[in-house]
Amino acid sequence: MVTGDGAYIKKINRNSILGKIVENGMISRAELSKITGLNKATISVQVADLLDKELIYETQQEHNAVGRRPIMLSLNREAGCVLGIDLDYKQITYTLSDLLGFPLISDTYELDTSNYDEIRELVANHIKKYKRKCDDMRYGMVNVVIAIHGTVGKDETIFFIPQHQWRNKDLKADLEKDLEISVHIENNANLCAFAEKIFKHHHTDNLLCISMYSGIGLGIIMDGELIKGYHGYAGEMGHMVIFPDGKPCKCGNKGCWELYASEKSLFSLLSKQMNKSDISYQDIQNWINTKEPEVCEQMHRFIKHLSIGLNNIINLYNPETIVLNSEVLHLYPNAIEEIKTNLTSSVSQYRELVISDLDKNASVMGACAFGIKSFLEIPELNLELSEKLLPLETK
Secondary structure: OOOOOHHHHHHHHHHHHHHHHHHHOOEEHHHHHHHHOOOHHHHHHHHHHHHHOOOEEEEEOOOOOOOOOOEEEEEOOOOOEEEEEEEOOOEEEEEEEOOOOOEEEEEEEEOOOOOHHHHHHHHHHHHHHHHHOOOOOOOOEEEEEEEEOOEEOOOOOEEEEOOOOEEEEOHHHHHHHHOOOOEEEEEHHHHHHHHHHHHHOOOOOOEEEEEOOOOOEEEEEEOOEEOOOOOOOOOOHHHOEOOOOOOEOOOOOEOEOHHHHOHHHHHHHHHHHOOOOOOOHHHHHHHHHOOOHHHHHHHHHHHHHHHHHHHHHHHHHOOOEEEEEOHHHHHOOOHHHHHHHHOOOOOOOOOEEEEOOOHHHHHHHHHHHHHHHHHHOOOOOOOOOOOOOOOOEEO
16 A cells, blocks of 8 residues: 655656556546546546646547547647657767657767767757757657667766767766756667667566667666666676677777677678678668678678677576667568577577567667656556658758
8 A cells, every 4th residue: 555645645646647548548537547446536636637737638539329428538749849869979869759759850960079078069959959849839848868879877977988988977967057958868778678668569578678780788678677787887788798809899808799799890891891881781781682692601690699699698687578679680581580590598588589670760769758758757658659750861
């Protein structure tokens, strides 16, 4: 039984009711009372408050039965917006979404510097630009969430970004000094896992998401909770050593997994082998289609190295669902089957292994979902994957 002062109980009830409205999309007061266990008087008071705050709205459901049409409640998705930002090594992606995660604007800008002050100023200016687009909404831009490709502490400070060589940066505080808005900083792999849970794998409570682009990051959801570790740095599996005395890594170790199984490492190797700079996904697709011997050999090696790390992770966490976020794996026929043939240990157990449908959108979609959940303060969030997810426009 939950105990506490009146304000605390009222907030718990409010969050439970709002959560069920979001989960069901459209629901009546009577049904809310039934599924939450709250009496009709409590439902009426809370709903009236949410209507007054314009967080929800009423509609009459169409039906063929005789009698009065029931009054249905839905989230007012246009009451505010959130801005998700994916701060990667060579580009920054921004997605402005409504309160149900529907993307209103998606842009990607090329990044040609690693200077912290220059990037901070650039991000601040972009946030101000997107914020102005939300001025007509009741709550405006309610949250900004930035995905960082590096280690982020529980206090949201950046400990280390290998690609940019940033150490001990408080981007949250630096941005909030200039912006009248809440800014959250989170590891990109954590947000990828969050996106998979919120948009795709609603009923999975034990999920691992491996992001494989500029490096390798692991988002870990166990028993429905995001696992961050003591300082918040859990999941940096890209720096798990799979080859002692192997290639030197910017982290200070040698033989790190991401040097052999990230898309960045694959592109670098193929560029040398095929004597071609600026390799694209289309190039790789063409080489795979024509069965270019050197490319096929390198792909087999890439899959093998990926499988070594996966085997280790499976033994560590015994996950229900493993999601691989990689565009290259979408291009390679029977990628999942080939990976599974390399996972031969009788000890390693999992339920399903899939390639993400969210691709490079996962991190920024997770950022938007994180911002929505934080603003609404609801215990659980399940969103529908929009069929109109905007293609990212590079600028």
